[in-house]
Amino acid sequence: MTQQVPDSRAGEVTATSPASGSPTPAGRPHRTEPSASDDAARRRLLRRQRRSRWDLKLSPYLYVSPFFILFALVGLFPLLYTGFLAVHDWNRAYYVRGDFVGLDNFVWVLKDPVFRTSLVNTFSIFLMSSVPQVLLAVSIAGLLDTRLRGRTFWRMSVLLPFVVAPAAAVLIFGSLFADQSGVVNGFLRELGLDGIRWHVDRWWSHLAIAGMVNWRWTGYNALIFLAAMQAVPRDLYEAAALDGAGRVRQFLSITLPLIRPTMVFVIVTSTIGGLQVFTEPRLFDDTPSREGGADHQFMTTTLYVYVKGIEDQFYGRASAAAWILFLIIVAIAVLNFTLTRLLTRRSA
Amino acid sequence: MATIDRRPGFLVYGLLAAFVLGSALPLYWSFVIGSHTKAEAEQFPPPILPGGHFWENARKVLDTIDFWQALANSLIVSTACAVSVVFFSTLAGYAFAKLRFRGSSVLMGFVVLTMAVPVQLAMVPLFILMRDYRLLDTLAAVALPTLVTAFGVFFMRQYLVDAVPDELIEAARMDGCTMLRTFWTVAVPAARPAMAILFLFTFMQVWTDYMWPLVALDTKNTLQTALDALAVTGQGQTTDHALVLAGAGMSTLPLLLLFVLAGRQLVTGIMQGAVKG
Numbered sequence: 001m002t003q004q005v006p007d008s009r010a011g012e013v014t015a016t017s018p019a020s021g022s023p024t025p026a027g028r029p030h031r032t033e034p035s036a037s038d039d040a041a042r043r044r045l046l047r048r049q050r051r052s053r054w055d056l057k058l059s060p061y062l063y064v065s066p067f068f069i070l071f072a073l074v075g076l077f078p079l080l081y082t083g084f085l086a087v088h089d090w091n092r093a094y095y096v097r098g099d100f101v102g103l104d105n106f107v108w109v110l111k112d113p114v115f116r117t118s119l120v121n122t123f124s125i126f127l128m129s130s131v132p133q134v135l136l137a138v139s140i141a142g143l144l145d146t147r148l149r150g151r152t153f154w155r156m157s158v159l160l161p162f163v164v165a166p167a168a169a170v171l172i173f174g175s176l177f178a179d180q181s182g183v184v185n186g187f188l189r190e191l192g193l194d195g196i197r198w199h200v201d202r203w204w205s206h207l208a209i210a211g212m213v214n215w216r217w218t219g220y221n222a223l224i225f226l227a228a229m230q231a232v233p234r235d236l237y238e239a240a241a242l243d244g245a246g247r248v249r250q251f252l253s254i255t256l257p258l259i260r261p262t263m264v265f266v267i268v269t270s271t272i273g274g275l276q277v278f279t280e281p282r283l284f285d286d287t288p289s290r291e292g293g294a295d296h297q298f299m300t301t302t303l304y305v306y307v308k309g310i311e312d313q314f315y316g317r318a319s320a321a322a323w324i325l326f327l328i329i330v331a332i333a334v335l336n337f338t339l340t341r342l343l344t345r346r347s348a
Numbered sequence: 349m350a351t352i353d354r355r356p357g358f359l360v361y362g363l364l365a366a367f368v369l370g371s372a373l374p375l376y377w378s379f380v381i382g383s384h385t386k387a388e389a390e391q392f393p394p395p396i397l398p399g400g401h402f403w404e405n406a407r408k409v410l411d412t413i414d415f416w417q418a419l420a421n422s423l424i425v426s427t428a429c430a431v432s433v434v435f436f437s438t439l440a441g442y443a444f445a446k447l448r449f450r451g452s453s454v455l456m457g458f459v460v461l462t463m464a465v466p467v468q469l470a471m472v473p474l475f476i477l478m479r480d481y482r483l484l485d486t487l488a489a490v491a492l493p494t495l496v497t498a499f500g501v502f503f504m505r506q507y508l509v510d511a512v513p514d515e516l517i518e519a520a521r522m523d524g525c526t527m528l529r530t531f532w533t534v535a536v537p538a539a540r541p542a543m544a545i546l547f548l549f550t551f552m553q554v555w556t557d558y559m560w561p562l563v564a565l566d567t568k569n570t571l572q573t574a575l576d577a578l579a580v581t582g583q584g585q586t587t588d589h590a591l592v593l594a595g596a597g598m599s600t601l602p603l604l605l606l607f608v609l610a611g612r613q614l615v616t617g618i619m620q621g622a623v624k625g
Contacts, residue, residue: 309475
């Protein structure tokens with residue numbers, strides 16, 4: 001790919017590699033022999049060598065340091081600072097930190113009925129989005145993993161919803177699922193059914209929100225599954241076919257067990273994402289307060305953190321809530337990880 | 349013979365086509381409703397073809413929100429983050445993939461671990477940080493948290509492990525290239541495809557983000573927070589869906605254009621990241 005590099009550089013070398021071990025490489029004597037004293041030249045060479053050795057030793061750290069410095073600033077520091085905020089009292093009026101209060105904020109948050117509602121909502125939306133999403137994505141990937149005509153076209157089409165930002169997606173779905181004028185309710189009425197109050201009824205609102213999440217991410221996950229499926233050796237299918245296994249059987253007993261690592265990956269990442277839904281519940285709200293419906297019926301915990309921390313400026317309580325959610329996410333991710341491994345191993 | 353041939357039949361095409369049409373429908377819907385008047389949009393059965401009122405609605409959108417300013421802000425922030433992420437991730441990814449140094453595996457483990465840290469955890473402290481340094485309501489505040497990403501470092505490392513042969517690096521070193529020069533002349537050319545994909549990913553990620561600009565900005569808007577304002581103004585007695593959806597469609601057009609131009613790379617990138625990740 002880049003074969004031109006070694007020879008094109010041959011003429012314009014500045015320092016010798018310490019790895020090469022020879023202090024005076026052939027081919028460049030004209031640099032050391034001219035004018036001045038031999039001594040000065042040797043000193044210059046030594047200096048270069050030393051610089052080169054430092055170059056070799058320090059460069060890796062230099063290359064990774066921008067990431068770690070910036071990350072420490074905008075990633076690690078906030079992470080620890082949330083913990084600090086969570087165990088202190090905050091005087092809202094003057095932005096000053098109050099006393100150390102231990103776990104008071106955690107207790108307050110756990111007793112707050114709005115927080116509990118938000119936790120239930122978060123789980124409900126998460127389940128309604130992740131489970132159908134993974135199932136559908138695997139099926140779509142199975143369909144794509146055939147010798148299709150126009151492969152690129154199909155793959156790109158599947159990804160189309162991914163370019164629509166969540167904020168735009170909520171507005172679109174908000175119109176489709178509008179309680180009065182929405183098309184979905186229009187069709188339901190046409191069928192002789194009652195319209196559903198998508199923005200008012202708790203579980204229906206969760207379903208609408210989960211629908212938006214699924215819409216945006218199913219194709220994306222299908223492509224990830226597809227990539228894993230394409231790595232499955234084709235002769236396995238041929239052998240199975242000779243043994244009389246049909247397409248569906250092949251999919252269940254060859255493809256699924258072999259894409260297990262990807263399954264774990266997708267389920268864990270969709271857990272981390274699915275438990276932090278924010279844009280959809282905030283913008284789906286058509287009441288002015290924007291706290292996930294008049295009765296917080298679709299307020300998620302991340303939205304709770306935003307309302308408490310940024311709008312109401314209860315830093316301690318918001319941070320406690322953020323930590324509780326974080327611990328739940330970790331717990332569920334680990335649980336999912338073990339469960340998925342166990343289940344797929346058994347089917348293998 | 350026929351069992352070995354995996355050429356799909358009508359059923360496969362039919363199911364795929366149904367799925368694709370279903371996923372395209374909401375987007376199509378936003379353009380249909382966005383190009384009708386408010387009254388037409390509220391009819392049932394709804395219009396199924398685009399109407400002739402898009403420019404009218406678009407002008408209303410431009411009157412309601414500062415669309416062009418929001419578009420410029422989104423462009424600036426997304427580009428700044430994408431350039432920064434690509435640069436620092438390539439540098440760090442190269443070091444992790446190809447250079448031996450003490451502590452590299454521990455540091456890399458740390459990078460992978462940080463990928464799993466949820467963003468909501470940092471919302472409040474980042475807000476306080478930006479407020480204390482008087483950065484709130486600036487574009488810098490929007491860009492800062494995404495100047496580097498753990499995913500970027502991980503992605504570039506995975507790519508560079510295979511993309512750059514060790515012999516090539518050694519050869520460059522033998523010829524006396526400094527480390528930086530080796531990086532520049534050997535690693536960067538080989539990394540170019542992955543850099544393009546990472547640029548695309550980061551750009552889209554920052555562009556579509558709603559939560560952080562909402563926290564960091566007050567009077568200014570990115571496209572996403574501007575939509576927020578649009579939805580609120582639409583909430584009179586009855587929402588003007590024609591206006592709201594015209595805005596949603598307009599805000600989606602830039603990424604749609606990007607998708608038409610670079611969708612193929614995006615697909616490749618997602619599939620590559622998956623196999624190696």
